[in-house]
Amino acid sequence: MATDTRTTVSEGFGEVSRTVGTAFRYLLLAATLVGILAVGVLFVYVGNDAIQPLTADPGWHLTFFLTLVVPTLAVGGVLRARADGSFRVGLESLGLLAVMPLFAGGVATLFLSVLPALVTFSYAVALGLVVATVVALMRSRRVGFGAKLLVVGVATVVSLLFVPGIIQSLPFVPVEWLLVALTLGTPVAAIAGAYATSSWNDRRTGRIAGAAALGGVVAAGLLGSLIGFGGTAATILAAVAGVPVALYAATALDRHPARRDGLLLPLTVVGGMLLGAFLVRTVGFAGPAAWLDWAFLTGPNSITAEDAGIYPALVGSILLMLIVALLSFPVGIGAAVYLEEYAPDSRLAQLIEVNIANLAGVPSVVYGLLGLGLLARMLDEGLPILPAAIADPLGLEPVRVGANLFGIGTVFVGGMTLSLLILPIVIISSQEAIRSVPPSQRQASYGMGATRWQTIRNVVLPKAFPGILTGTILALGRAIGETAPLLVIGAPNQFGLPQELSSRVGAMPLQIYAWATTSGTPEFYAKVIPAGVVVLLVAMLAMNSVAIVLRNRFQS
Amino acid sequence: MGADNLDDSLTTQTENSPRELLARSFFFVCAFVSILTTVGIVFVLVTEATTFFSETAGLRGVTGPTVSIVDFLTGTEFSIASEQFGVLPLLSGTLAIVVGAAVIALPLGVATAIYLSEYADPQTRKYLKPALEILAGVPTVIYGYFAVEYITPLLERYLFPDIGFFNALSASIVVGIMIIPMVSSISEDAMSAVPDDLREAGYGMGATKFDVSTGIVVPAAISGIFSSFILAISRAIGETMAVTIAAGASPKLVEFGTVGAGPVSVPYPDPAYFLEPIQTMTSAMVQLLFSDITGGGVAYRSLFGIGITLFVITLIMNVLSDWVASRYQEDYD
Numbered sequence: 001m002a003t004d005t006r007t008t009v010s011e012g013f014g015e016v017s018r019t020v021g022t023a024f025r026y027l028l029l030a031a032t033l034v035g036i037l038a039v040g041v042l043f044v045y046v047g048n049d050a051i052q053p054l055t056a057d058p059g060w061h062l063t064f065f066l067t068l069v070v071p072t073l074a075v076g077g078v079l080r081a082r083a084d085g086s087f088r089v090g091l092e093s094l095g096l097l098a099v100m101p102l103f104a105g106g107v108a109t110l111f112l113s114v115l116p117a118l119v120t121f122s123y124a125v126a127l128g129l130v131v132a133t134v135v136a137l138m139r140s141r142r143v144g145f146g147a148k149l150l151v152v153g154v155a156t157v158v159s160l161l162f163v164p165g166i167i168q169s170l171p172f173v174p175v176e177w178l179l180v181a182l183t184l185g186t187p188v189a190a191i192a193g194a195y196a197t198s199s200w201n202d203r204r205t206g207r208i209a210g211a212a213a214l215g216g217v218v219a220a221g222l223l224g225s226l227i228g229f230g231g232t233a234a235t236i237l238a239a240v241a242g243v244p245v246a247l248y249a250a251t252a253l254d255r256h257p258a259r260r261d262g263l264l265l266p267l268t269v270v271g272g273m274l275l276g277a278f279l280v281r282t283v284g285f286a287g288p289a290a291w292l293d294w295a296f297l298t299g300p301n302s303i304t305a306e307d308a309g310i311y312p313a314l315v316g317s318i319l320l321m322l323i324v325a326l327l328s329f330p331v332g333i334g335a336a337v338y339l340e341e342y343a344p345d346s347r348l349a350q351l352i353e354v355n356i357a358n359l360a361g362v363p364s365v366v367y368g369l370l371g372l373g374l375l376a377r378m379l380d381e382g383l384p385i386l387p388a389a390i391a392d393p394l395g396l397e398p399v400r401v402g403a404n405l406f407g408i409g410t411v412f413v414g415g416m417t418l419s420l421l422i423l424p425i426v427i428i429s430s431q432e433a434i435r436s437v438p439p440s441q442r443q444a445s446y447g448m449g450a451t452r453w454q455t456i457r458n459v460v461l462p463k464a465f466p467g468i469l470t471g472t473i474l475a476l477g478r479a480i481g482e483t484a485p486l487l488v489i490g491a492p493n494q495f496g497l498p499q500e501l502s503s504r505v506g507a508m509p510l511q512i513y514a515w516a517t518t519s520g521t522p523e524f525y526a527k528v529i530p531a532g533v534v535v536l537l538v539a540m541l542a543m544n545s546v547a548i549v550l551r552n553r554f555q556s
Numbered sequence: 557m558g559a560d561n562l563d564d565s566l567t568t569q570t571e572n573s574p575r576e577l578l579a580r581s582f583f584f585v586c587a588f589v590s591i592l593t594t595v596g597i598v599f600v601l602v603t604e605a606t607t608f609f610s611e612t613a614g615l616r617g618v619t620g621p622t623v624s625i626v627d628f629l630t631g632t633e634f635s636i637a638s639e640q641f642g643v644l645p646l647l648s649g650t651l652a653i654v655v656g657a658a659v660i661a662l663p664l665g666v667a668t669a670i671y672l673s674e675y676a677d678p679q680t681r682k683y684l685k686p687a688l689e690i691l692a693g694v695p696t697v698i699y700g701y702f703a704v705e706y707i708t709p710l711l712e713r714y715l716f717p718d719i720g721f722f723n724a725l726s727a728s729i730v731v732g733i734m735i736i737p738m739v740s741s742i743s744e745d746a747m748s749a750v751p752d753d754l755r756e757a758g759y760g761m762g763a764t765k766f767d768v769s770t771g772i773v774v775p776a777a778i779s780g781i782f783s784s785f786i787l788a789i790s791r792a793i794g795e796t797m798a799v800t801i802a803a804g805a806s807p808k809l810v811e812f813g814t815v816g817a818g819p820v821s822v823p824y825p826d827p828a829y830f831l832e833p834i835q836t837m838t839s840a841m842v843q844l845l846f847s848d849i850t851g852g853g854v855a856y857r858s859l860f861g862i863g864i865t866l867f868v869i870t871l872i873m874n875v876l877s878d879w880v881a882s883r884y885q886e887d888y889d
Contacts, residue, residue, distance in 0.1 A: 374596055
């Protein structure tokens with residue numbers, strides 16, 4: 001502002017006020033940074049305890065410094081100096097390359113430990129048939145809406161009841177990786193095709209991209225099983241990490257061919273890492289004696305610090321996130337649509353809005369009490385479809401469903417509780433995203449004769465989608481760290497690998513709490529907990545960074 | 557669509573066609589889930605808490621030990637083993653955490669808000685805001701571990717040699733750090749909403765940026781700032797994992813010393829309370845969970861007694877925050 005430079009007007013006065021102003025400014029900056037720096041230092045401490053980089057050979061550090069750090073800095077510096085956007089392409093693809101394998105690992109744990117490939121495949125086929133029915137019916141204009149609804153309903157029931165059984169009893173089934181490739185590769189290919197269609201504005205390119213994605217996933221599975229890496233793991237890595245990275249690189253290069261050189265940055269990093277690892281192994285330099293290693297990530301929990309691993313808790317957290325996403329996203333987005341599009345100023349909507357604002361302020365431990373009292377204990381026998389109070393006078397048997405899902409500390413109750421907990425956040429952020437869609441676009445849609453639902457489906461939701469996605473991912477990031485509600489619904493301290501929705505729930509923050517209290521030996525405090533903390537932090541930061549990148553990308 | 561069924565298609569595509577009704581009902585049910593959640597919370601807390609208090613337990617047909625509401629609210633001893641359920645020691649612990657956290661978070665949060673709203677350029681803000689969000693996003697169980705493993709030893713070495721392994725001070729420090737973003741983001745919104753006319757009027761009168769920030773923007777945004785304080789304090793009251801891990805599990809009332817001489821003696825709370833292990837309402841709930849969870853005994857029911865107290869306190873604070881924000885809001889239109 002102009003006043004900052006106009007300080008020499010009258011003798012003395014300006015000097016004094018400038019000193020005060022400058023001091024105040026830096027005081028404010030310091031205050032802003034205190035919290036950030038404190039937490040940053042704590043992160044460094046905990047990372048040091050988990051990885052212990054100083055225990056490595058100096059030669060190890062030197063090798064990686066020469067093969068990884070120096071070339072990366074050189075290439076990055078050159079790209080940045082060129083200032084033609086290639087540096088940004090390099091950074092973004094590097095970020096994708098760093099984050100997507102993490103998500104691939106998460107998906108892989110689900111497929112390897114929780115979901116049997118054949119069962120998943122059979123349900124995927126059943127769902128695919130339903131989707132195919134819906135798509136086929138949407139095209140037809142001759143069938144009335146009621147008839148369509150009936151057909152879809154019947155198709156859903158029939159398909160989910162019979163198709164999985166038929167497929168599971170087939171005499172010949174493909175090998176596991178091929179099942180996973182089809183289960184996971186088909187939706188990934190469909191999304192890739194849709195994305196390519198919209199970004200090139202060309203259906204043919206979209207079809208080619210989709211086919212290439214599916215082919216690539218299957219090829220990766222074949223290659224992985226041939227070289228002994230594991231067909232399933234290679235399939236998942238290709239579907240979750242490979243396809244998005246390839247798609248990103250293809251779109252970025254097609255739009256700005258001059259930025260092609262940006263891809264040198266990720267290549268340098270990957271090449272440097274491989275070269276460094278090769279050199280270190282040949283020469284025999286010892287790496288850091290990290291506590292956070294492959295054995296910790298994939299090992300079961302134990303009462304001794306040496307053998308304690310985080311794998312069951314990791315799988316539990318991922319399973320919980322899956323349930324939370326499936327339950328809270330549709331409901332949260334639906335509620336936001338109702339509040340913004342259907343009843344913006346009605347009495348009821350105001351009541352619901354006040355209610356949501358207050359729910360957002362309810363402590364998480366109270367949500368735990370809701371889960372414990374209602375879901376775990378009152379519904380222990382299952383959800384009453386036909387309660388005893390109605391059934392008895394009529395001489396019928398009371399009907400209750402889902403008796404094994406509800407109960408003390410099951411995965412399902414944990415997921416429900418966390419979903420209710422983050423629902424206010426999902427609703428509020430989705431509302432903001434929907435509100436930011438300009439009213440003129442809605443009016444244009446109405447003006448063309450579209451109904452409210454058509455406007456919502458074709459105009460509002462597509463426009464608001466990036467914002468909704470950002471908010472919901474941030475909410476998931478909050479859910480993955482929640483401990484208190486899971487503790488209250490009765491999750492025990494020692495838990496095995498969750499196999500189904502009625503298993504006892506385990507999660508990374510719960511595991512950290514258990515390590516900190518029941519097995520709180522100095523060994524655990526100094527080594528095991530830091531490693532667990534780093535895993536949890538990486539998961540949370542990966543989700544947050546995806547959300548923040550999405551926000552920055554679509555805000556402009 | 558042929559011309560003969562034009563009428564038909566017109567009526568089926570209106571606001572009350574089956575498709576529109578289905579969509580509207582689905583969205584309404586989604587919105588109604590939030591009401592159901594509130595009803596569920598109140599229902600569970602009330603039905604279970606009424607079996608805990610002796611005044612109402614008879615009506616619910618509960619036999620076994622109960623606690624009267626008066627004893628619960630005024631009892632000075634909390635012990636699960638001897639079935640003493642006075643909430644005052646827990647309130648005292650919660651209050652200590654809140655005071656400690658507020659001392660850290662309120663000034664830092666307001667300073668951050670002033671910096672972000674008045675001083676920072678857009679580029680700096682772009683990096684600082686996500687960094688601040690991370691402070692609130694770090695799982696609280698990790699904050700608890702940080703307090704025990706890194707902060708307490710630091711305090712012991714440099715400031716308070718006789719600090720306990722578990723203590724209120726380190727717990728309140730981490731709770732303070734985690735609520736900074738809550739204060740700063742709501743306060744910043746309030747400051748950004750102050751119209752530029754006011755600032756320019758200030759500059760026109762010869763005020764410096766410092767004068768404008770402290771003399772115009774902060775007073776104009778004061779309702780939002782206070783509302784953020786109340787919300788942040790409410791969050792600190794409900795915070796569970798960090799205090800459970802770091803503050804210990806020894807419920808005790810704060811002791812009072814007196815200052816002054818003769819007839820004029822003013823009691824003050826003893827600050828040594830911060831260096832000792834304490835217990836808050838939330839950490840007492842976690843401890844109760846490990847004593848008896850499936851049986852439905854008095855410990856289980858007391859969980860809901862404390863829970864409803866916590867719920868009512870945080871609800872009052874949320875409503876109060878809303879009221880402050882709207883009641884004292886300056887209207888510039």
